[in-house]
Amino acid sequence: MYAVIDLETTGLRTSWHDRIVEVAVVHVDENGRITDEWCSLVNPDRDLGPQLIHGISAAEARRAPSFDHLAGHLAGMLRGRVLVAHNLTFDAQFLHAEYQRVGFHAPIDHTDGLCTMRLASHFLPSAGRSLQDCCRVAGLPLHQAHSALHDARAGAQLLTYYLTAAGSPPPWAAAVMAAAGLTWPSIATHPVVAVQRRVAGQREEHFLARLVDRLPRLHEPQGDAYMDLLDHALLDRHISATEADALVAMAESVGLARVDVEHLHRTYLASLAGIALEDGVLTPEERHDLDQVARLLGLQRSDVDQALSAAAADMPRQRRPDAWRLQPGDIVVFTGAMEPPRWEWEEEARAAGLQVGNTVTKKTRLLVAADPDTMSGKAKKAHQYAIPIVHPTAYQKLLAGLTAAVF
Numbered sequence: 001m002y003a004v005i006d007l008e009t010t011g012l013r014t015s016w017h018d019r020i021v022e023v024a025v026v027h028v029d030e031n032g033r034i035t036d037e038w039c040s041l042v043n044p045d046r047d048l049g050p051q052l053i054h055g056i057s058a059a060e061a062r063r064a065p066s067f068d069h070l071a072g073h074l075a076g077m078l079r080g081r082v083l084v085a086h087n088l089t090f091d092a093q094f095l096h097a098e099y100q101r102v103g104f105h106a107p108i109d110h111t112d113g114l115c116t117m118r119l120a121s122h123f124l125p126s127a128g129r130s131l132q133d134c135c136r137v138a139g140l141p142l143h144q145a146h147s148a149l150h151d152a153r154a155g156a157q158l159l160t161y162y163l164t165a166a167g168s169p170p171p172w173a174a175a176v177m178a179a180a181g182l183t184w185p186s187i188a189t190h191p192v193v194a195v196q197r198r199v200a201g202q203r204e205e206h207f208l209a210r211l212v213d214r215l216p217r218l219h220e221p222q223g224d225a226y227m228d229l230l231d232h233a234l235l236d237r238h239i240s241a242t243e244a245d246a247l248v249a250m251a252e253s254v255g256l257a258r259v260d261v262e263h264l265h266r267t268y269l270a271s272l273a274g275i276a277l278e279d280g281v282l283t284p285e286e287r288h289d290l291d292q293v294a295r296l297l298g299l300q301r302s303d304v305d306q307a308l309s310a311a312a313a314d315m316p317r318q319r320r321p322d323a324w325r326l327q328p329g330d331i332v333v334f335t336g337a338m339e340p341p342r343w344e345w346e347e348e349a350r351a352a353g354l355q356v357g358n359t360v361t362k363k364t365r366l367l368v369a370a371d372p373d374t375m376s377g378k379a380k381k382a383h384q385y386a387i388p389i390v391h392p393t394a395y396q397k398l399l400a401g402l403t404a405a406v407f
Contacts, residue, residue, distance in 0.1 A: 001176065002028040002114070003081035004159060006151035007091050008056060010049035014097040019044035020067060021056055022197075024148035025077045028084075030168075030176075032160030038077060039149035040194035042067055047376035050337055054146050056197065058373035059241035064195035068102040072189035075099075075106065082172070082179040083113035086131040086155050107182040114172055116158045123162050134158055147197065207244035208258055208298045223264045226250050230268060232386070235324055236394025237289070239296050240372040242383070265297040266307070273307035274314070282308065324388070326366065326402040328353035333360050335378040336370025338392060345392065352399055360387065368395040 004026040011018035024039035041056060041064035048058055085091040092110040099106035120127050120134045127137035132145055135154050138161045144150040163170060170176075229250050233243040251261050272293060276286040290304045326332075332354050334342050345368070346356045357364055360381035367382040367389045374389075382389050390398070 001030045001081060002084050002156075002159060003078050004028055004084040004152050004156040005078075005091055005095070006085060006148045006155060007094055008054040008146065008148050009094055010044055010046060012090075014093055017046070018049065018094075019046060020094055020098055021048055021054065021061055022148040023070075023074065024152035025074070026152045026156040027077070027081070028156050028159055030163075032163040034153075034156050034160075036077075037149070037153070038073075038194065039152070039196065040064060040070060040192070041197065042070070043375070045375055047336055047374045047379075048371065051371060052337070052339075058371045058375055060195065060198055062241065062373060062375055065192055067098045069190050070192045071099060071102055071104065072187040073192045075184055075187050076189060078106075078108075079184045080180050080182075082175050083108065084116065084155065084159055085113070086116045086134070086151070086158070088113050088115035088117075104185045104187055107184060112175065112178060112182070114159070114175065116155055116162070119162055123165050131155065131158070206298050207239070207248050208261060223254070223256060223260065225254055226256060226261070226264060227268065230264070231324065232388045234293060234296065235388045235398075236372070236390035237292050237296070238372065238391060238394065240389075242373045242389075246383075262298070265299060266303065269294055269297065269299060269303060270307045270310060273304070273311040277308065277311050326354065326398045328402070329355060330365035331355045331357045331361075331363055332366045332368060332395075333357040333364050333378055333382075334368045335376045336374055338370050349399070352402055354399075354402070360385070366390065366395070366398070368392055 006024050007020050008022035009018050009020055020042050021044050022039070022041050025037065026034055027036040029035050041061050043061055043064045043066045045066065048054075048056055048061060051057065083092065089110040092108050092113065096106060096108045099108070116131070116134065117129055120129075124134055124137045127134045131151060131154055132142070135141070135143065135158060138158060140154065140157050140161065143154040226247070229243075229247060233239050233247060239247070250256075256264070269290070272290060276282055276290060287304075290307070291301055294300065294304050332349055333356070334345055338345060349356050360367060360378045362385050364382070364385070364387050367378060367387055368391075369376075369379060369389050370392065372389050372391055379389060381387075
């Protein structure tokens with residue numbers, strides 16, 4: 001009978017190439033009972049826009065199905081039903097644009113469905129425009145806003161409230177009849193594994209676990225390529241999901257089993273311990289840095305203790321490797337929605353003697369991304385040219401090192 005939908009998007013306008021990043025559908029029957037629901041993140045193959053609003057990380061979205069893969073399944077959930085949404089004009093235009101992008105003209109139009117925001121002027125005249133306020137005035141429970149599934153559920157409850165108030169038949173009975181007769185294009189349905197938002201506080205499995213029992217032990221592993229990639233990944237003391245995938249792929253390509261990778265990680269930690277003890281003093285900041293790296297590499301504090309002990313005993317032979325640093329004149333590029341605004345970051349970079357690029361080229365030294373897992377075009381180029389991608393917090397530390405060296 002009804003398909004209540006809600007979308008989270010990268011922005012507000014399809015004409016600006018904004019895309020859907022999460023879609024939820026809740027089925028409601030003629031009596032207002034919820035009979036089914038479905039929700040999935042959607043890979044938009046671009047940056048995610050205002051992540052502070054929708055709360056979806058690129059690490060989650062990049063492993064979700066693309067719209068063309070779930071288009072057939074979603075059509076099956078919408079076909080023959082009245083489309084319902086809170087601000088249907090917005091959701092309908094995004095759905096219609098996504099179907100057009102994959103080559104289908106779907107019969108989706110805001111004039112054919114029900115908008116719970118518009119209907120509120122009749123059923124809830126004292127309520128504001130927002131879904132939360134309409135639910136509050138209707139006496140419905142609070143819900144988690146800007147989550148497609150929670151908003152769709154709330155919209156379904158609001159529709160039930162309207163159905164009860166309207167009586168039978170509802171004043172939109174003609175829309176119900178019309179929806180049943182709409183002709184949808186034939187869209188191939190692929191098996192779809194819905195990808196849900198990560199539960200708050202839930203951590204992704206450590207990338208080392210993906211190497212268990214995959215490859216045989218090598219007696220002389222060739223780890224230089226892996227270590228070079230690890231250098232780039234740990235530049236900002238964070239291993240993004242994208243970097244974790246790349247490390248796993250590199251380990252497999254050069255024939256490293258998990259035990260080989262663990263050995264390389266200990267070697268890496270040992271070199272950092274040697275650097276920390278070069279001046280004979282281990283500062284609290286250096287210890288914190290070593291503990292942080294150990295955690296990222298799947299090691300323990302006790303491994304740091306052992307690395308420091310070994311480094312202290314071997315100090316005369318320690319050699320400091322070349323550290324990755326920003327240099328005056330280096331080209332840096334920024335991507336993603338940042339706080340403070342991006343132009344302030346760019347002005348600060350120029351004041352420090354850096355050049356700011358608009359696009360990523362082979363000459364770019366560093367890409368600073370609001371979300372290091374971003375799927376923006378700049379990030380794709382950075383991966384192609386093996387240019388490090390760091391979070392703004394890590395960039396600030398690199399910038400501080402640059403200005404300290406200059407002054």
